[in-house]
Amino acid sequence: MRQTGLLIGLVFLTAAWAADGYAAKVSPATDECIGCHISISPGIVADWERSRHAETSPGEALKQSGLEKKVSSEKIPEQLLAYAVGCSECHTMNYDKHQDTFEHNGYDVHVVVTPVDCSTCHSQETEQFSRSMMAHAYGNLVHNSLYQDFMKSVNGHQTFADMTTALQPPDDQTTADSCLFCHGTKVEVKGTQTKETEFGEMTFPILSGWPNQGVGRLNPDGSRGSCAACHARHQFAIETARKPYTCSECHKGPDVPAYKVYDVSKHGNIYNSLKHQWDFKKVPWTVGKDFTTPTCAGCHMSLVVDEEGQMVAQRSHEVGDRLPWRIFGLIYAHPHPTSADVSNIKNKAGLPLPTELTGEPVGEFLIDADEQFKRRKTMQKICLACHGEGWVNGHWARFENTLRTSNAMTLTATQILSSAWKQDLVRGLPHNDNVFDDLIEKMWVEQWLFFANSTRFSSAMCGADYGVFENGRWNLSKNIQEMNDWLQIHTALRKR
Ligand code: HEC
Ligand code: HEC
Ligand code: HEC
Ligand code: HEC
Ligand code: HEC
Ligand code: HEC
Ligand code: HEC
Ligand code: HEC
Incomplete structure (x- = not known):
């Protein structure tokens, strides 16, 4: 009897979420995120709404077989199976491993969603990408003394005095705006800032090397790379990755x-x-x-x-x-x-x-x-x-x-x-x-x-x-x- 009551309750809740018009059920946490972000960052919510992540829960996706299957992880944590992959699913994933995690309206949220976060459901792609030169593009450039000289000669500030030019080393923002734009920056937390928002005072982390979607980015959870380099957020549409414009960047x-x-x-x-x-x-x-x-x-x-x-x-x-x-x-x-x-x-x-x-x-x-x-x-x-x-x-x-x-x-x-x-x-x-x-x-x-x-x-x-x-x-x-x-x-x- 009690169980039936619970079931009826669930059905009601489901109906409420489904009423938002999403094909897949949205988790209570994501529902809260969307509640605010639909007015704060409507572009992000609309983009996500068009994505397969909004359409299909991991549980449904796992039922696909053969070459059509889009989630390569064999096991996906139980609590993620029934819901759409929403704001909370990605931005609170592995919160305890992220230097950039901050307390945000009752949730431990991080800004930078990393390959390790995606690997919860897409383990094969993440594992392969970690073995590609692109994932190592930061270290391959920054830990090579010869390339560092090259970087300096391109980005450095040149001065002229006494009929001769001299080269000063580049500043960090120039490096991030130049070579590391594509190779990837090192994203680090440099403190926090408190802001007045339309929902009251909130505190956010201050990130250096941000924004950046370089292929070899060093992330605040210690991982390498950015899937968003080719899978633009928040649609993550396969069409984008398959078209040459993505690589042309x-x-x-x-x-x-x-x-x-x-x-x-x-x-x-x-x-x-x-x-x-x-x-x-x-x-x-x-x-x-x-x-x-x-x-x-x-x-x-x-x-x-x-x-x-x-x-x-x-x-x-x-x-x-x-x-x-x-x-x-x-x-x-x-x-x-x-x-x-x-x-x-x-x-x-x-x-x-x-x-x-x-x-x-x-x-x-x-x-x-x-x-x-x-x-x-x-x-x-x-x-x-x-x-x-x-x-x-x-x-x-x-x-x-x-x-x-x-x-x-x-x-x-x-x-x-x-x-x-x-x-x-x-x-x-x-x-x-x-x-x-x-x-x-x-x-x-x-x-x-x-x-x-x-x-x-x-x-x-x-x-x-x-x-x-x-x-x-x-x-x-x-x-x-x-x-x-x-x-x-x-x-x-x-x-x-
Ligand atoms: C009570 C309203 C509210 C709720 C609920 C809420 N947010 Fe936010 N969020 C905000 C505001 C306001 C900002 C700041 C926007 C700005 O920078 O002006 C923000 C910013 C963010 C940022 C960007 C932080 C940065 O420093 O760039 C992320 C990521 C984020 N929210 C994710 C989430 C996630 C995930 C959830 C759900 C677990 C969520 N938010 C729930 C209001 C909310
Ligand atoms: C599939 C995982 C995923 C989902 C679902 C997701 N995000 Fe993100 N989000 C990302 C990635 C990846 C980035 C790009 C940053 C990066 O390269 O790590 C990002 C960036 C952001 C940023 C910072 C970008 C900016 O332009 O300032 C905000 C804010 C944000 N997401 C909010 C949301 C909200 C709100 C939702 C729900 C409507 C959401 N995200 C759903 C993965 C996700
Ligand atoms: C909680 C599990 C989960 C997480 C985390 C997750 N995804 Fe997904 N992803 C899915 C599901 C489910 C689908 C849709 C599968 C289907 O339609 O059969 C999907 C589909 C995709 C697709 C195919 C889209 C298309 O248009 O065909 C891409 C690309 C993708 N995800 C990239 C990412 C990236 C990049 C991240 C991290 C920023 C990420 N995903 C995080 C579960 C997840
Ligand atoms: C517009 C994006 C972009 C920018 C900006 C950029 N690179 Fe690259 N870099 C690439 C790509 C793409 C490759 C790989 C090309 C290939 O494999 O065919 C690469 C490869 C390299 C390599 C080879 C690394 C190795 O050992 O495998 C070096 C060295 C390098 N870049 C130096 C630099 C320096 C120095 C700067 C700044 C002055 C810079 N790059 C700026 C995109 C970029
Ligand atoms: C260099 C560009 C690039 C990067 C970086 C990249 N991908 Fe992809 N990804 C692609 C392309 C291209 C496809 C389409 C492959 C195809 O046509 O079979 C794809 C397809 C996918 C799919 C779709 C699978 C399906 O069956 O529909 C998933 C999931 C995915 N990538 C996850 C990731 C994750 C997770 C990361 C980060 C670890 C990542 N990708 C990084 C280019 C990239
Ligand atoms: C999906 C089909 C497809 C694939 C895969 C493909 N091609 Fe082509 N390729 C074509 C078509 C169609 C043409 C145009 C032929 C014509 O006009 O007679 C073409 C033209 C060419 C040309 C002629 C270029 C010119 O301007 O004269 C060369 C060379 C070529 N392909 C080499 C390759 C090589 C090498 C590969 C593999 C690395 C490859 N192609 C893969 C379909 C393909
Ligand atoms: C017809 C097939 C074909 C297409 C289409 C194609 N490539 Fe290639 N690409 C090749 C071949 C073949 C090589 C040389 C392979 C070798 O011997 O290592 C190559 C080499 C490369 C390399 C050099 C890696 C290195 O060794 O430095 C990069 C980077 C690359 N391609 C990127 C791209 C990008 C970006 C596009 C689209 C704008 C593209 N390719 C389109 C076939 C193709
Ligand atoms: C955000 C910038 C960026 C984007 C987008 C990007 N690449 Fe790259 N790619 C790089 C950089 C940087 C390297 C050089 C890594 C190194 O040498 O350390 C590289 C290297 C490569 C290589 C040579 C790797 C090797 O093992 O020899 C290939 C091939 C390649 N990319 C293909 C692609 C294709 C295909 C796409 C689009 C689907 C793409 N890239 C999108 C930045 C990018």
Whole structure:
């Protein structure tokens, strides 16, 4: 009898929540959050209302089977199963592990929702992402002395006095607004502030390095990365992640022109022309039916099947899985590193680089030929869903030839710079000085960072203009002439 009473009570409560118009039942805590936030931050509530998180409870989602299943965690805590994934479910999750947790109207709320919080329901994606270079983008940059010199030479404040310029170190806000915007900041709690709000006085944490959605962000619960880098809050819509605009936020260039190359490629053209006919929501994604040319996600991350439901590629949040090479030259293109954390790599000359300045890859930190073969096959299997083998092999032979020729043009530029260092025309490596702050050094950086990269990205992803006159081979050859002219003139001046 008592039980029936309770049940009737529950039904009433459910009816009250359902009356809000949400497909899934909302928890009492989230109901309270929405009660206030619908007027404080209506944009956030409306966005969330359109999300699958508002539509489906984890309990319902777990009932899905096979490739359609969107929650990869085997076990989800009991108290979360029956309700929509709402404000409270994400923003109070693991509250005791978060430095940024604050008391908020009777709840322990944190601002920064981290990969560990998402992993309660999406453990596989989180685990894979943690093994990707993107999750390590902060440390790979900040814990590398050479890249720190580079950062300083780009972001530092330059002054002019007595006919000479000097470089002051950059301030923290500039660094956060520059390199760390994409690589990720370190978000820390720097105290609290009390504010008068329309609901009375409230206290909030003061965060440094905030806002930020860099891929390798260091979070106040000790975790790495931001899922919101690709899954914009609060819709977390799969369509957004699958479209190239998401990746373009960071992969545009001129050092990393993947998006520009894609945009002018045949694949990009067909995407731009015909995307309104495609289905960006469907999971799994059927090649030929839901999309007819790949987006960035299609080649690098997506779960792709054919019309019979046969697997073409497994979804991967560890983007290295399909990459035999690291075509981003440091300073030469080289086999992909074995570990996503590359901050401990040292070459034989003692520099924190995966290649020698003379071009040889530092083998002990890089994948071997067998692993390269495996990854090449994984990527090529996707191409083969739409192309013949001759097409794919022909493309690949050309691409790998470009790796060799663009590396050779980097070597030539490095030889010219080494000669300038050796003759003491500028201070550099032999003097333990910053190697990025003189004119000829900056020309050298452009050789490998802009022109060789652009040429390789164009070759890998079929956007020919970026391999020739737009930061491509034209610039590779012209830059060598300019560097050599600089060398000849300064050698002659020295002799006089
Ligand atoms: C009594 C009203 C009220 C309730 C209930 C409420 N909030 Fe808030 N919340 C506010 C106000 C007011 C702000 C401050 C907005 C501003 O910065 O002007 C705020 C701010 C926040 C912030 C941003 C903090 C920051 O420093 O950026 C988060 C996150 C947040 N609330 C989450 C929640 C969650 C989750 C719940 C439910 C567990 C919740 N809120 C319940 C009124 C409320
Ligand atoms: C699926 C998890 C999830 C849910 C559900 C969720 N949030 Fe968030 N929220 C996030 C993430 C992720 C961020 C982005 C910050 C970050 O990168 O960690 C965020 C950011 C915020 C911020 C700060 C962003 C800003 O622009 O100032 C507020 C405020 C906030 N959420 C309120 C809410 C409210 C209110 C709800 C319910 C309507 C809600 N959130 C539901 C994950 C979630
Ligand atoms: C309490 C469990 C839970 C948490 C925490 C959670 N999610 Fe989800 N997520 C779900 C459920 C349930 C769905 C919908 C599944 C369905 O429709 O079958 C979903 C769906 C998704 C989708 C697919 C959306 C689409 O359009 O198809 C993405 C992307 C996603 N979540 C990302 C995140 C991110 C990022 C976080 C952390 C900021 C997060 N989720 C936190 C349970 C959760
Ligand atoms: C617009 C986003 C963005 C900004 C801003 C940015 N980067 Fe990057 N950075 C990237 C991307 C994307 C990659 C990876 C490219 C690839 O793998 O093809 C990358 C990779 C790197 C790498 C290689 C790290 C490694 O060892 O794997 C270095 C070094 C680097 N960036 C330095 C910098 C410096 C220094 C700055 C600031 C002066 C900076 N970046 C600013 C997006 C950015
Ligand atoms: C917020 C910025 C940001 C966004 C958005 C972003 N990336 Fe990245 N990505 C980076 C940075 C930074 C790195 C370099 C990490 C390093 O080298 O330490 C990187 C590295 C990579 C790499 C090279 C990793 C490796 O293992 O060699 C690939 C591939 C990649 N991203 C693909 C993508 C794709 C595909 C998307 C869109 C679905 C995307 N990225 C969205 C910033 C971003
Ligand atoms: C570099 C961009 C990027 C980042 C960062 C990223 N994702 Fe994704 N995510 C994607 C793409 C692209 C897809 C679509 C994959 C597909 O088409 O199969 C996706 C799909 C998903 C899905 C949908 C699964 C389904 O079956 O519908 C979930 C859940 C998800 N991601 C969770 C996360 C979580 C949790 C994080 C943080 C740990 C994260 N993602 C970080 C790009 C990203
Ligand atoms: C047709 C398939 C395809 C598409 C579409 C595609 N890529 Fe690529 N991408 C490749 C191939 C192939 C490589 C080189 C793989 C190798 O040998 O490592 C590559 C390399 C990369 C790298 C270099 C990683 C490194 O080693 O430094 C990044 C970053 C990247 N792609 C990002 C993107 C982004 C962002 C988009 C969308 C704007 C995109 N890709 C679209 C196939 C594709
Ligand atoms: C979903 C189908 C699909 C996938 C997957 C795919 N392509 Fe394509 N690709 C196409 C279509 C369609 C065209 C246009 C062909 C035409 O116009 O004749 C094309 C064109 C090309 C071109 C010609 C570019 C030009 O402008 O001449 C190259 C090269 C190419 N693809 C290579 C690849 C490689 C390499 C991969 C895998 C890394 C790949 N494609 C994956 C559908 C695909």
